Amino acid sequence: MKTLILYSSRDGHTRKIAYFIAKNINQSDLCEIKDLHNNLNINLHKYQRIVIGASIRYGYFSIKFYKFIKNKMNDLNTIPSAFYCVNLIARYSRYCTPDTNLYTKKFLKSTSWNPKISAVFAGALQYSKYNIYIKILMYFFMKIIKNKISLKDYIEFTNWNQVKKFSGYISKL
């Protein structure tokens, strides 16, 4: 089995999850991890399983992600595939499944891609990677939702057990 894990990430957290999945899927499988943003013309038929992860900014995935899914729709629907979405709102248990997370639910409803399994993972706040405007924006956003966080903080909300479980399901695709 050859598995491809593609990630669409702005600050690296979705990539970190991709590497964690690769470590936790069946050890005997070959696994390649690639940045979706640099591999828009990749031949997906070299792989028996495809996993795609993408993060949310300002309520949306990146444009490259939407374009990739659209362009590769036929291939994606003929090869067993899995999808995971990364965002901050998913740190609340009421928003952490594909049926309850607004971004994931909306995307899966609107696309013709039919991943066999989907998951939603809470992301991370990485103030050191943000420019001053995003730092201030995220600081006030966290304040509004009553999370007191210092501008120096790096906070990971990801439930790695949940990612491990998802990796196990991928092994069975």
Ligand SMILES: Cc1cc2nc3c(=O)[nH]c(=O)nc-3n(C[C@H](O)[C@H](O)[C@H](O)COP(=O)(O)O)c2cc1C
């Ligand atoms: C500028 C910015 C906008 C964001 N917008 C949202 C949002 O609308 N909803 C949400 O739940 N999370 C939002 N997030 C949180 C990200 O989804 C989270 O930080 C995630 O870990 C980013 O993953 P990445 O590093 O792979 O891009 C935002 C983060 C940043 C920096």
